[in-house]
Amino acid sequence: MTEKLYYEDLYAREFDAEVINQSEHDGKFHVILNKTLFFPSGGGQPCDTGFIDGVEVLEVLERGGEIIHVLKNELANKNVHGVLNWEKRFEYMQQHLGEHIFAGMLFNLHQLHTARMRIEGDNVSIDINEAVNEDFIFEAEAVANEAVWKNIPVEVLYPGMEEVKALARKLPPEKSDQPIRIIKIEGVDYVPCCGVHVSSTGEVGLIKITSFENHKGGTRIYLKCGQAAYRWLSSLYSEVRKAESELVCGYEGINEKILNLKGQIKDLKANNEKTLEKFLRPLAENLIDNAKNKIVRHVMKDSTQDEVKHLFKLITEINHEVAALLSCENSDGVFIIFGTNKENKNTDVRPAFKKAVAILEGKGGGSSFSAQGWGKNSERLDEALNEAEKILLHEKNF
Numbered sequence: 001m002t003e004k005l006y007y008e009d010l011y012a013r014e015f016d017a018e019v020i021n022q023s024e025h026d027g028k029f030h031v032i033l034n035k036t037l038f039f040p041s042g043g044g045q046p047c048d049t050g051f052i053d054g055v056e057v058l059e060v061l062e063r064g065g066e067i068i069h070v071l072k073n074e075l076a077n078k079n080v081h082g083v084l085n086w087e088k089r090f091e092y093m094q095q096h097l098g099e100h101i102f103a104g105m106l107f108n109l110h111q112l113h114t115a116r117m118r119i120e121g122d123n124v125s126i127d128i129n130e131a132v133n134e135d136f137i138f139e140a141e142a143v144a145n146e147a148v149w150k151n152i153p154v155e156v157l158y159p160g161m162e163e164v165k166a167l168a169r170k171l172p173p174e175k176s177d178q179p180i181r182i183i184k185i186e187g188v189d190y191v192p193c194c195g196v197h198v199s200s201t202g203e204v205g206l207i208k209i210t211s212f213e214n215h216k217g218g219t220r221i222y223l224k225c226g227q228a229a230y231r232w233l234s235s236l237y238s239e240v241r242k243a244e245s246e247l248v249c250g251y252e253g254i255n256e257k258i259l260n261l262k263g264q265i266k267d268l269k270a271n272n273e274k275t276l277e278k279f280l281r282p283l284a285e286n287l288i289d290n291a292k293n294k295i296v297r298h299v300m301k302d303s304t305q306d307e308v309k310h311l312f313k314l315i316t317e318i319n320h321e322v323a324a325l326l327s328c329e330n331s332d333g334v335f336i337i338f339g340t341n342k343e344n345k346n347t348d349v350r351p352a353f354k355k356a357v358a359i360l361e362g363k364g365g366g367s368s369f370s371a372q373g374w375g376k377n378s379e380r381l382d383e384a385l386n387e388a389e390k391i392l393l394h395e396k397n398f
């Protein structure tokens with residue numbers, strides 16, 4: 001069994017140890033020491049990283065009481081010196097205790113059980129096996145932060161099973177033959193845990209919910225703690241400042257400004273539709289009047305896709321009998337839209353469309369009454385429309 005120095009001194013960053021065993025696996029070296037500060041991954045907390053005698057520690061695992069350090073290279077000496085990546089470890093300890101405080105409050109306030117917790121980079125997530133009311137989440141966040149400000153010491157206890165059963169918000173795995181390690185925060189939480197945590201709630205600094213979602217019938221809640229919470233708020237504020245500057249308002253006014261802008265866009269779109277209608281209706285009527293064999297064929301020069309689509313809509317609304325073969329050419333290439341009124345069940349424009357889009361070396365698709373797409377071979381537009389017209393005439397069933 002490796003002596004677990006990380007339980008003895010949570011704030012130690014360096015240690016001396018003796019190599020008990022070293023073996024090579026797939027080009028990496030598995031090292032067992034007589035004692036270690038390197039915490040293995042477990043209980044949702046990632047493992048420590050760092051260096052042993054200057055050799056990088058890539059991963060740390062626990063197998064039957066032995067801690068295995070996975071190293072990039074072989075160690076040369078029997079007596080070695082280990083150094084933790086302390087910044088990372090300290091953040092994990094902040095995040096882990098932050099999770100205990102928040103999960104403890106969800107349990108205390110609403111008897112909600114945490115089924116699983118995970119720390120990944122700057123994110124802590126917890127899963128609750130039931131739908132959680134949004135208000136409960138923010139209520140627990142508020143009281144969790146109050147517990148942070150009270151700077152309550154964290155106690156590590158090894159009590160008997162009776163006490164654990166009476167006080168813990170969840171029970172340890174039954175098969176374990178190890179003493180039950182309890183993390184107690186007076187008035188906040190009492191839970192079995194094998195992880196490492198900062199030793200008082202104040203060191204967590206801040207607990208901030210960043211999102212929550214439905215997850216397999218329950219709720220997954222994301223939070224950030226300590227320095228990760230600070231980084232998140234800093235980047236959030238930097239984005240907010242850009243929005244404040246663009247919208248010329250304080251952050252309290254951003255939402256109202258956006259709603260105003262959305263309203264303005266809606267009005268502009270409606271006005272644009274009216275204007276298009278005003279200009280395109282005479283053209284649509286004229287094209288229908290001059291259609292041969294009930295086929296309206298027209299190319300709009302220097303027009304947008306929207307304008308052609310609007311013309312298409314007008315033509316097929318005004319006259320339910322005709323088929324429209326419309327297109328526009330601009331710097332993006334050539335756009336085509338073929339179709340009829342959707343009440344017209346006798347016509348299928350797809351064969352004509354497929355032929356035309358192939359000639360134009362383009363892409364697109366649609367239904368029997370409306371197909372559209374883009375092509376790049378604009379020099380062959382006339383040919384494409386001729387072929388499409390031939391196919392439609394051949395159908396002769398509209």
Ligand SMILES: [Zn+2]
Binds near residue numbers: 194196
């Ligand atoms: Zn823990």
